[in-house]
Amino acid sequence: MKITLSVNGEERSLDVDPRTTLLDALRDHLDMTGSKKGCDHGQCGACTMLVNGRRINSCLALAVMHEGDEVTTIEGLGEPGALSPLQKAFVRHDGYQCGYCTPGQIVSAKAMIAEFSNGWPSYVSDDLEAAPDFSEAEIKERMSGNLCRCSAYPGICAAIKDAAPEEGLNEREAAE
């Protein structure tokens, strides 16, 4: 089946078997290997991408179901020489060891900051209606969909906290 996706702002056409996941479409058909495959079952978050601005597990998404959608991957956030604030902060705070979960962590954190800024509550928010603090407990709960087998969590958490203001924390966007 022929489909067109907008990947990191560029129109890309590809011909895929309907069984192809969005993750495999990018990795195997477009040679964009930044997004990683950990579990392939929605359990680890290594494959996290933004689709129309929302973070999802691209391993549990069929590429054909995303015809016309806007996809953002780690390659779209920054590149060597022009790293994004989150990418720089992960380096600064040692937010990884092997690095396998890192693209997913960073893409996920990017969306998490936007969700937070739009006033979304989390399971650990005391009050569902008031804006919560950007606390460590909130960051951990909101990032629980990204596992790190190297357990670099302290660095990940510190990096996110550090980069959040530069990534637009509390700049409320219009809901998509």
Place this chain on the structure above:
Amino acid sequence: MKPFDYVRAESREDALRADGRVIAGGTNLLDLMKLEVETPDRLIDVTRLDLREITRQENSLRIGALVSNADLAADETVRRDYPVLSRALLAGASAQLRNKATTGGNLMQRTRCPYFYDTTQPCNKREPGTGCQAMEGFNRILAILGTSDKCIATHPSDMAVAMRALDARVEIESPTGETRMLTLDEFYLLPGDTPEKETVLEPGELITAVHLPEPPKGKQAYRKVRDRASYAFALVSVGAVIDVQGGKIAAASLAFGGLGPRPWRNADVEEALVGETPSDAVFDKAADVLLADAKGFGANDFKIPLTRRVLKAVLSDLTGVSQ
């Protein structure tokens, strides 16, 4: 994954006409298709249908079947008037999954019984008549209420537990264009001799919405106990609405997750509470009623005392009476 035909439905009529399996968020169906637990010949992608609205109607809040779990949890009306639902949704899965998972798909998600997932093992739900490996096997997460000698699986949804406590009704459209509305007790079937049949949804029918009645009086809570602090299914969960007036419990609505093949609700438990002055003894009596027929299968025996403790803790929080 087995090959399948892919059909993108552009209208509700398209979807109801096409003969095949509905796919919405895909977070459960694709997972099961990868393992070949599910092997549909044709997928009908319904995600382009106009079922994404949350609308206030005269006596209800209508939640379109394609509203994502994330959008529903963050909806301002839901946060204010139905916090038990917001909390239950936020307790489920991860932020990534909630962005993709839909209201209809969440209701229809299948059990997390490990043998159901493993096609090398017997399982009456996956292959009727082959037996139930869980009964004497790994059943830590499985049911203690509503089981049969064919299947002891639990329904894994958090959202459905809150909806059951809120007296939600499911709106279903049939291929002939008729609409019916069912409570969750009417919607979900107990396993009996046919654990492969989980709901009364007929082939070709589409869930189009869930309706919540007027917000109930009283306080609401959702409490979930699991093996890790986040991103794990419930061992036991309670969705509760309790109204205390003049020192007595005026109304109680309690639904439980992790205990049975459907979000579990037992009117006798609520009856044991209504009209009473909240106290440790009253809470215990409610737990006795709830657990009267509870049956463990070894590894899940712990759920019986755990359920009592979680129920009592929730009642204590909502009534302000310490245990």
